[in-house]
Amino acid sequence: MKLKFLISLIALVAVIWLLDNKLGKLPAIGKVFDPYAGFWQNGEKQPLSLDNQIILDGLSGEAQVVFDERMVPHIFAENTHDLYFLQGYVTAYHRLWQMEFQTMAAAGRISELIGTVAIEFDKEQRRIGMPYAAERSVETFSKDPLTKTVMEAYTEGVNAYISTLDDKKLPVEYKLMGYRPELWTPLKSALLLKYMAKNLTYNENDFENTNAYTLLGKETFGLLYPEFPNDNDPIIPPETDYDDVSVHLDSSHADLGFMLKRSTYDEPASDIGSNNWAVSGRRTKTGYPILCNDPHLQLTLPSIWYEIQMSSPDVNVYGVSLPGSPNVIIGFNDSIAWGVTNAGRDVKDWYAIEFKDETCDEYKFENFWLPTTKRIEEIKVRGGENVYDTVIYTHHGPVVYRKENEAGTENLNLALKWAAHGPSAYYELVEGDSGIQPIKAESHEMGNELLTFYHLNRSKNYEDYKSSIANYSCPGQNFVFASHDNDVAIWQQGDFPARWPEQGKFIMDGSKVLNEWQGRIPQEHNAHTLNPERGFVSSANQHPTDGTYPYYYTGVFEYYRNRRINDELRRMSSVSVEDMQRLQLDNYNMTASDFLPILLTYLDSVKFENPEYEDLAIEQLKGWNYMNDAELYAPTIFEIWIEELQFFMWDELSLDTLDPEWYYGNWWDLEKNQIRKPALNNGKFDVDYPELPVLLKLLKTQPYHKLFDHKATPNKIETAKNVVYDSFYWAVMKYYDLDKYQLKPLEWGRFKGTGVRHLARINPFSVLNINVGGNRHIVNAMTSTNGPSWRMVVSLGPELKAYGVYPGGQSGNPGSAYYDNAVAKWAAGEYYELNYIRKSDDLPEKSHTVKFIPNK
Template identity: 30%
Template sequence: MSVFNNISGSILKLLLTSISRKRLPQINGELSLQGLIKKVEIIRDRWGIPHIYADNLHDLFFAQGFTHAQDRLWQMEIFRRTAVGKLSELFGEIALETDRASRTFGFNRIGKIDLESASKDIHEIIHAYTDGVNAFIKHPTLKMPVEFTLLKYRVKPWEHEDTMALSRLLIWQLSHAWYGEIIRAQIIEKVGFEHAAELEIHYPENNPVTLSREIEFNRIEPDGSLKGVSGPFLNRGKGSNSWVVSGERTDTGMPILCNDMHLSLMLPSIWYEVHLVAEQYNVTGVSLPGVPMIMVGHNTYIGWGMTLAFTDCEDLYIEEFDTENGRRYKSGNDWLEAQIISETIDVKGKDIPAIEEITITKHGPIISDVAGYPAKRLSVNSMALKPCPALLGWLSINTAKNWDDFVQAMKYIEAPQLGVTYADVKGNIGYWVTGKVPIRASGFGEVPSPGWSGEFDWTGEVPFEEMPHCLNPKSNVIITCNNRIIPDNYPYFLGNVWMNGYRALRSKELIDNKERLTVEDFKKLQSDFMCIPGLNFAKHFENIASDDSIVSSAIDYLKSWDGNLTPESIGGTIYEVTRYTLIRNILERGLGKDLTDKIMGKTFNPVLLATHEFYGHDIVIIIRMLDNKNSWWIKQAGGYEKVLIESIEKAVKWLKENFGNDTSNWQWGKIHRAIFPHAMGIRKPLDKVFNCGPLPIGGDNDTICQTAIDSEHPYDNKTITPTYRQIIDFSNLSKSIAVHAPGQSGHLGSIHYNDLAKLWIKGKYHPILWTRSEIENEAEGKLNLISQ
């Protein structure tokens, strides 16, 4: 059957690629469109990146919407249907659970509120962008991507609400703490408080904190001079990396800002590179198809990067409903009427639509059923589900000229919770944590709390001015890798959901090892595969022996492994397979397979992808257990030596069955591979047509070049990976570089469908073209849009 799928997939790919090539967007000449005020020039460089030149902001964002639709219309269709809960109309019952969840969380409902309260500038940008998308959809001579042909579907016009719903979906997907509360509650139900405590998360004490208690701060005064002052409380003091170093630590005397954002691999790439120029607006970087402006990049004056801050801004509540009137729920001594919304979901292949009844309390929607925890009626209170002017924040970053402008932009981003790095052409560096963080009446929001008591409600928010931040720290370095942000004596509770800090520790080691850093140093840093917890794990096998020659050889490989998880590593393979096997050996005995899967990263929905604080901490928890040989969990698994030898024996058995007895074939890149999945590639033989990969790749959850492991497909990497890398050189912005994967285009027949994957997998980059002359020297096409 696999041979048949390969042959039929190859034939189908040739056919669909041929059709797609005849439908590629126009990139040369002239095109007349309704809705433009003046002419717009779109110059595409040889990597397929459009550089858009307009005379006014309306035409600029109109053209951005048009180019998004030219290259990514199918992806935009999937994105908006995910956000508004209409995937079932295209894919049938298989997508119904995702639609139910999207409707329950209410991305479309909240997006409409955001649009109603948006500023005049944002309204104008959304209108112009929408008109640009629809100018492509409605143009009589422009042809649709092949995916629409396969589904026999004609795309409907883009609406303003689609952009707003999509922005809300992105905000929510960058939040994560609520799902950990369910997992923690299930662990306690399964093994009790005492044994659950051994699985609790403790940030490793030797791993870095982004803002330490010794840090001192400087502040820009209006005259541009610098003077030392203390930042609020900080002097007492998931998925991405960002580092920024001042000119005191670089070879040029000017800052370098680096960022690589770790999100799910997909095809097309989640990001779309674009350069936008009009009036005083000149900004380049990556955008999200379906949403205007630039998410991460630089303008003429400043550059910025983003990581998840991993502050805890979500809580679950157990609600008590009236048994006689199911619409009423208890709040103190009163009974409140819940809001009931009935949603109709059309399902392909079904004559009768599905009806989803959504119940909303004062805390938020009831999510028990869609979250897979129907035993309790749980509501979710989340900053990500509250209206906020986040798009105004991005507009303000795009147009910022200095630190003060940047800080104002941070204030608008009430969600999501991000650690945003900053540098500017005057030589300043900085950092600010965005997003509102709740102040709780009591408790820490670590398990679902009684919603009727009021004792665990939110009573306020951490003041914006007191959120973690710094400007020009004395260290001249800022490192943020989803690690702990603040020390223990910070006066507000921000949560305990940080990642384990090993990427930050390795980053600090490499940055501290060199007095003056270069762009080349940061290129190496972003591709680093050193796995520090892997070395800690391997130490436990120093006194383990086996009579089996292949198992003994595997133990020797593990003992001599240098910690580098390169694609060629054999010792790294043995570590990863043994680690995975050992974690399951220990946890499944007490928790069962399903709950162990959740701890190791399985999410409640494969599309909406809610992550949680346990993810990435499994190795820390296991090493802590191994260090404490008297752990109840270790005893349950048969004792320290037994669990080690059984785990490596099972690992070797699996490796022999899949790769043979010759250990030289056990290379990590043969097992661990990057796959870029397309929405149409979930079924055979279309996976051979649309997907990109598999590509051998190094790393794991704990390496700087993070290539996280999916618990359901433990070695093929279909999960979190650096989706965009940028290095901004403020000595000369034209020396800045970037890469995302697999390519700019969503068209199967385009040379830019997966051309950037070759650079990305090798840790290489393309230049971020900045000046008009540089762009024209690398031009692949020039299209003039004129008003009809």
């Protein structure tokens, strides 16, 4: 009997232990299924689980928060401290897990949560200097008494909410992943801003350009990667005069001759982009301006945006905020409205570093050795040993790639100079008593993004707006603006280095003084326009200016969305809110309207091998109105074809000839359920396709150019016609095979299959396969993973009206009806009218009011 007892006791203890602990990926089943504190408690019974009256330590006055029908909080506070305290509190109430998870990712601390699989990810964040950059921002925010107050109040508010959490109320992701929230800190807010900066400053191709230049030579490189391709419709109207600006920089030249192995941390081309525009009252129905903005970011749940209204005696602002950061980021008040799109300029440069010896204590600069500093990064690993990584800092920035580390570049140590790190000292050679010496030149102050948005939220007119954004440094944004006084304006705002031609387009020698960033473009010379002749301002990630702008810049820019928006805005008159909503949802495919006529001409006289398929496809394309609407088939054919066309066209970018085996056997990516993108050079080193306008120009003007010749067929000379035909043949083959083998539906919306994915990729918490039109280079920039993350239309004037929608919901809780309630509305292209409350007793229907009382 004793033995039986012992066995059963051991079984009991073992089962409890197994169910109480996370086993690999499997959550702690006992804890998670426990109805008292497991996930069951996260299923929401009512829209709002807050009491009607909450007594809080740390508040200085009474306040109320009205949650409207969609759970948007409208905060009414007596002073600035309480306003931001409550922003922190309500944001944490709805979005705590997301806020913390994003900042853990930015800090390179994911291994703490999920173990060894995230070590490489964490190392990357540390090596590119994310924590370093965030620490510097906190210093900057703390120096300004205003932003110090804002940041601290927000932090207190988040922590006031965290302190109310027991096991039961913990967001469900914490329960599943088995950890608990830490207290919030100002550093976490700064990390969130760096997380955004990282996502928005990917626009550099230094590795790719360096490889392409080495591969192609100067002349062909210049032809394929021009600074200003045709079809540039810049943000600042081309007639702008820059005669009063003259720039003098000591210049160098690209000093190349090497190829780089694939950069481990380089991210694949991203579909991040955005549209914004403002139409002057001269051209609207109401006589007052209308401002629109739709930032295209990776679509995630919980949404990147949190809608909020914030009111205290000196401010009454409405818009979307970033959970984790104080203030409204895109929005309006009763006098102005503003929005942002990404500038897309390169503010990230790579410098090759030569260390004196293995200690890496010194690195070469001209004829001198300068000291490095070292930062030891401690990466905590769940269920494993801590990992330590020493990151070496030069005056350029952290050495991200080292010859000897696993992310190395074979032959180079590469330091990253990145605007998100804040300005750093640069060196000049100065002749002193002991001969020429490198002397540190002190650079300007680091920008204070919190101050920008604090003042922008309170701006009343153009002058306020202009001085608010002057503080803003990174990531560079196009701030569109419209006011009740009938001004419309746009500034491309950021901390942009003044570059000599082609500086930063390639990897630079870090030991040359001429390669230094020699200061920034002065604030007043940042590209901008106020009330231009044409009666509107707009931006869609295109070039900020035409080639007459006196400063050199490089980056990754858009050539289609911007032209469509400008064409439509030029055409429209007596503009209404509905017109603007229609334009945001516009599916017109300008790539197709540019390319198809010429492509189809090339096919006119061709005899096909299997005409039944080709003719059908051509018929579809000829009858197409160029709309990437969800229910059409032609967009699917076109989008497959244009990818195929580029693949056949740019075989020169590959060192090896392309492997046809790959093509026959592997074009379908089973895992991702999509057509596999061909990897140039088997992914061994990175080269980018030239921009589409370059291809179009060649097709139109030089059909016998040697670039059309396939390298794989040395005995045959191909021309544009062959490239068009071959790509079409393969595109049609794939298109019909998709159907034949039932790999994917062929209607564009279902083929593309847009999804809004959970941040930690917990699939049942995602909304997948949304049937919507659009694509990259289209105003409705909806790809399978990215798209309009917030659509906003604000009609200013005494009758202020605002509309908005985003693919998510206010609550971050997958167990809430408000988690993804707006997704269907967003997919259908509908908007909510936004409840901008002017007085706190002017309550919207079906709202819940929560009264906050200080604990005295």
